[in-house]
Amino acid sequence: AQLLSHFGDLSQINAPQDMQLTINGERTFVHVIPSDSHAGLNWLIVLALPEAEFHDYAVANQRRTLVLCLLGLLLSIANAALASRWILTPIRRLNDASQAIAQGDLPSQINPGWINELAVLITSFNQMMVEIYQSRQQAETYSRSLEHKVQERTQTLEQEIWERQRAETALQAANAELHALFNSMPELIFVLDKQGHHLKIPSVKPELLYKPEVDRVGKTLHEVLPQSYADLFLDHIHQALDTQQTVHIEYNLPIHDNTLWFYASISPIDDRQVIWVSTDITQRKQAEEALRQSEATNQALIKAIPDLLVQVHRDGTVLNFIHGDGIKLYNSVSESMDRNLYDLLPFEIANQRMEFIQRALETGELQVYEYELEIDGDLRHEEARIVVIGEDEVLIMVRDFTDRLNAEAALQQQLHRALLLKQITEKIRSKFDPCEIFETATQQIGKVFAVSQCLIQLQDEGLSHNLLVVNHYIAPTSVPCSHFDFLVDHPYLQDVLAQDQRSPAPTSIRSLC
Template sequence: MSGNRQIPLGLAFTLPFVIQVVGIAGLVGFFAYESGHRSIESLAQQLMAKSGNSIRQNLEAYFQFNQSIANELKSAVQLGVLDWENQLLVEAFFLDQLKIHPSLSGLMISTEFRDFLAVGRIGANQRVIRRRNPQSGELESYSATADGEEISLKEVLPNFDPHNSPPGNPWYPAAQASNLGFWRPVVSLVRGKDFPILMNAFFVPFTDPEGVARGVLSTSSHLDQLGDYLKGLDLGPNGQAFIMDAEGILIATSTGELPFRQLPDPEVLNLLDPMQLQIPALESENAITRAATRWTLQQAISINSPDQAFRSDNQTYFGHITPFRLGDEIQWQIVVIWPQSEFTGEIQANARRTVMLSLLALISTIAVGLWISNDIRISLVSLSRSTQAFTQNNSLDLSVPSSAIAEIETFVQSFRRMITEVKQANQLKATYAQDLQREVQKKTDALREAQRIANVGSWEFDLSTGTSVWSEQLLVMLGLTPESTIPLYPDIFEITVLEDRAIIRQAVDQAIIDGRPYEVEHRIHQPDGTIRFLLSRGEAIINAQGDVVKLVGTAADITEIKEAEQKLEHLNQELNHRVRQRTSALLAQADRERSLRTIIQAIHSSLNFEETLSTLLDETQKILLKTCILVYRFNSDGSAVCINESTSEERSSIDLRNLSQRWLDIFTDKQKDMGIWYQDLLVINDIDLIDVNHSYISLLEKIPAKSYLFSPIQIDEITWGLLAVYDHTAHVWQEWEMNFLQQITVQTAIALRQSQLYCTAQEQVKELERLNSLKDEFIGTVSHELRTPITSIRMAANMLEVRLRQMGMLDSESTSLHKYIRVLNQESQREIGLINDLLELSRLQSSTLQSHPLSVVSLQRLIPILIEPFIIRADAQSIHFTVEINENIPSIISQLNYLERILLELLNNAFKYTPEGETIRMSVKKQSDQIIIEITNSGIEIPLDAQKQIFDKFYRVPTIDPWKYGGTGLGLALVKEMVFGIGGEIQLKSQSNLTTFQVFLPIQPLDDQDPHPHHFTNR
């Protein structure tokens, strides 16, 4: 380095500090200024944005309030609350609204008839009322108080047409075309022609309660009020805010400037066109407003990011634009501006102070740097000498002078400690090497033991040398000794079972090529021929160049796991086999149960033994699937004949339908040959295997089958027949087959027994029907035979009564002769009634007699006629009699004489047995497709055992005194037969001291084929 130019320590030490102080002070000052400037600009934008948003929110609330008032007026008119045709009422309503809502400037209504009324505010207690005179067409303006009291006529505007104001762009048709209403600036003469003002008005059309368009309503606000609001904002001494539209027209400003022209041309004023009065913001009286307008318009067309400041009169101003929309018609911009000088004055003063302090720091840094560099130079020279002495003879005699700098003194002390610690470190290094070697040996032994316990070996293969390193456990797993030579790479695969070599070799080669880790299960041959299962894992070691340089991995002996898996697989297969067997058995059992249910259902649903037996044999054939199934019946001589069969193929040429007479002996003497019996079944698995000395071998060999089952059918402990199953092949009968055949045999016996009982019952029924027919014929014959003499007696009694009356012998009713004649008439009449009842009952029960003609019957008209005598009878017997007939009872088609007889018999029966003071109630109602007639009497109850026979002929309730009530016992029997004859049903309910007879009559459609139906009123 002697050839290079050397720099003095004082300059080298001082110059960097000087550069740092100058650079840092300059950068800090610059960044502080820029940061402050940006912070001020951001703060200004936030303040202006806050002001702009506040203005926008107030404008939205202000104008939305006006819009809501207009919509409320519209709803009041449409609902009929406000009479739009009553101008005085509307005027008073407008005045009240201006009192209630101080923010409203005016309200207006104009109708389809060009009527016009507007009420405006020009002061706290001063109003202007403007009306259009319908005769002259003039707009008259009146000065009025807040209560609407007119003071004077201010002025008149001639030829005012509200439908064409302003001319060329009238608001009335535009409002009619808008259902929801719209906003528009308009000219207001509320302060007079000399002081026109601009208003922002909301127009909305209205209809009457019938929905007919009637006119337009409007609410408005003076735009100069917006200027007063902006003027009241806190914008600092030199800040301002103004509002302009998208075309740059000034709407309002905080400077106090009016946004419209004063004292315009009268011709312009007559047009009432707001465009003629508005002032462009670029023509504002305020220079800052004009500059801000130009900046605002420039932002709208700026392609790059917009500027946030502009200059005017050598001064920078911050500006912020807030858009404001009012419907689709009003699009304004709220502009807030603030002079930059109000924010940056303190920043400039701070910059000047920063420069002065930086100069003082620079001078101080140079002086201190020179002093420190001299002190360090002295100390470095002394340390250099001491270091040379230590390197030469390890001397620690440091003659370094004291330094005022604490770090230099600390450095000297640290240097001495360093030398001492270096010596100690050399000693510790030697000791650590010995301890490390012992620890490595200990860990190696632990790893070797862990591999032995886990039966896992490790290996390492170096690709550059082609050599491998194997752990001791890996050698043991491969059947080698620790002293064995490790095979080379190509020879390693030779110990792998041939079928697995391709898999393990492909995995290792792939790992060498692209470094892919692998995990492979394979088998190896140990030297003694034993085959072991290994799980080999390996991964590549890649150098910095991305090349595979080494493979490392492990091998785990999984022979026990594989053997366990094989055993588990064998157990799973065996389990699946058993499950399939069990499933098949369950399905077969289900089929057998289904067949049994089918057989039982057939037995329950049919009493035909042949039909039931066919079903039984077919279902048995489906389950057993044998050659032939037959049912034999034993004859009295012990022989058997087939009565039904079910076959699956052609039967042998030997006839199986008849068995010799000794077959019954086989089942009688079954105890002699227990070898071929299962309970009551004769079981032959293979006829060729039967002992030739068997007692009945000659009979069994005649059956053209190899195997068969015989099950005896027992009826009342007597062997009635056999159920036989044949098969042409030898078959070992299973227990379930024999049990199933026994169940079928039991069901066959049940079906047979049921058929026998049915046949017996049928014979008994036929005999009973024959006897009943004889009885009915006898009753009919007797009735006819009795009717002739009774008629003769009745005729003779009548002739005798006539003759006696002619002779005057019956003039007194108290004579015995009169009583005898009366008894004779009554008893003969009763006997005729009894005979008529018997004949009628016989006719009803005869199926050969023709029924009575059908009639269209109205129960609502029939019943009142039938009950007339019973009403009188109820009064006589002190019985409370009520009748209820629903109104919806339709007419029915029935046999009128039967229906009358039914009702009369039931009412007579009720009045006969009802005690004095009790109640009889008759009701008729419709339920679904039938009519229900109920006759209920209280005070009497029919015993339960008598209720079952109450409709039998000649039956009398045992508890009723026959001498007191009389009767033949035929009335209810006749009623029942007549009810059935007209297609109805009768029921009896008797409990809780009440007895009710219910007659159910079907409702049938009227027969259109009978042009002259018989009606009971035409009798």
């Protein structure tokens, strides 16, 4: 109906038409296309698109386009930044290298990179640096080897005079710097030829020279040094010239009533000259000798110590040990390395030792304790000293003092017996009756020596070993001798045992007196 109202006659539509209509209160875009009339059909194709749907699609398309544009912009910026950095990095390296050359430093070779134009430029720059370095080396070599020839040049032309003055000024400055450098060096420096002539002495230290009063320039080694030293030095000069490599040597010289040690480097200048640089190493040699003697002394002391020295880790692993002759080991020495204390000692003793090890590592203080250890059925008394020698390591010194305890106990027992014997003697001296003297003697001797029985008997050779008991003391808890099984070969002891079996009760001394 709206098409009829808009066009009037639909048959008049011969070409595509676009219009906007309101359909159901909503604006709609309408596109009218007449169909092909060759088939005998006079139709119109009408396409209607509501404005809201078209607008939403357009807005979504616009947003999508905007997001893609922003992403493209960010990618372009990142790509440009990477490309600029990729391009500027070799340029900056080239700039830094040129500034370093301007300041007198010669940098290392620059990586050409992947940009062809910059690679060509950097390659040329690297070649230029190599040429500058070679030129500098050649100039330094020329300055050292042809110094005397510069002074012999004549003044022929005005330009040559000006060039010579400029060269002499630069050369004097270089010589002054070189001379100051040599004077500040503690080494002796000589320039020698193949025959041993002293060509130059850039650095002289009279206190380090053999015969410092001799002018060495122009003289050979044999004219200055003893023949043995001169022959030795000349052999090393020939070795350096033949091999064209630096040769090192250590030697000593008697200087000012002292023997000084030197370390020399002999480097070839060309095929006819060498530069000899000697450094005084006397203090180092003395320190090495002192260290060697100290180590020898320490080793001798360690070997002389009769104790057991064990180096142990925090976890109880045995790292090292030194076994003295004054201690008996619980386990074999060959089986102790790289094993744990719990594998080498009884559990209680190993656990006790680990506690003292942890205490020493925590406090950093010396730990000393004593313990008893049964080795092969023999009870040993040992003392352990634990000292920290590292963050996780300790040194344990084990000392066996069993013999000392036994000796002290024996000495104490001897002193006690001597005191008791003195008391017995005093008691016997206070008696005047022989019977009382014998009775007192047997009782006190039995008590002092802690024996079960004590006899004082009279032996008469004419009685064929028949013994007369003068006095007999039996301890309250004693057992007759007949209750023991042991071999008796002496007839005297056999008679004693026989009497003991016949008369187990004590014999009264009163009945004999």
